[in-house]
Amino acid sequence: MERIVRNGSPDQRSWALSTLVQDGSHRTIRIHNAQLRAASRGVAPARLAPDAGPRRAVADAAGSETLPGATARAEGGEPVADVTVNEAYDGLGATFAFYAAVLGRDSIDDEGMSLLATVHYGDHYDNAFWNGRQMVFGDGDGELFHRFTVSLDIIGHELTHGVTEDEAALMYVNQSGALNESVSDVFGSLVKQYARGETAEQADWLIGDELLTDAVQGVALRSLKAPGTAYDDPVLGDDIQPAHMDGYVRTTSDNGGVHINSGIPNRAFYLAASALGGHAWDRAGRIWYESLRAPQVRPNATFRSFAAVTVRQAGVLFGAEERQAVSEAWREVGVAG
Structure with missing residues (x-):
């Protein structure tokens, strides 16, 4: 993003600068939410049966920066017309399935945490992030970056930040x-x-x-x-x-x-x-x-x-x-x- 601000076209520089400004705030919020989750450990969560699978919800921010947005697809719902919503839904499920089947982990916190995501966040937002409570995906700028839901390893990457927060709380420095x-x-x-x-x-x-x-x-x-x-x-x-x-x-x-x-x-x-x-x-x-x-x-x-x-x-x-x-x-x- 910093290089795009220096080297990109006027529009690219504007979008990258906006992304950079927001990212600093989102990382601060992620740390804050992780601390709140750590403080609540020991409180029994509301859980489904052990084999119930993921509990997913994907919301649409419709280009705003307000979270979570309007629910577009919930657990068990049929695919919708918006491919971004479906990619987010499937990516959450694939990440849950990996951690459950391979590592015996019950969601991000190993306590059945619901998996929430918001798509179409911001205007030409060039990133995706885990804020300590949910996933958020930008649509990219369309010139350098595609929509961020298109990449399963990006979804797995961001959700794993939640696993790391829960298990090791590695300092982000x-x-x-x-x-x-x-x-x-x-x-x-x-x-x-x-x-x-x-x-x-x-x-x-x-x-x-x-x-x-x-x-x-x-x-x-x-x-x-x-x-x-x-x-x-x-x-x-x-x-x-x-x-x-x-x-x-x-x-x-x-x-x-x-x-x-x-x-x-x-x-x-x-x-x-x-x-x-x-x-x-x-x-x-x-x-x-x-x-x-x-x-x-x-x-x-x-x-x-x-x-x-x-x-x-x-x-x-x-x-x-x-x-x-x-x-x-x-x-x-x-x-x-």
């Missing part, structure tokens, strides 16, 4: 913030892989590959397999994600580079999943998930401390082969596990 973003990329990719039935070898390991229009010189927003190669565009600039600690970016922008330095743990996961083979969610995904839930992972976790927990969990959950694969993956990106 510096290395803990980069881990926060990386965990969302990892499980966003796994949600897509699970829905497609792909192995680690078959997966594209891209985030947001459907999102960029043909006007953009790039393939996605990020690549877990090859950080730094997702795009190289006159307006968006080049992908500056490092793939190794040698390229770690020390900056005060982007909350200390949370969307930049996440490339390092992203590649570590890709390397571990590729070394183990098969479906990435079976072993590598389970290791990362149980590590996120481990009490040793503190809110201010560093790459090194998180790596150490993943190596330990690999051994506890599986064995020496998995422990070696995870340890080697972290070493390959310059992090001692």
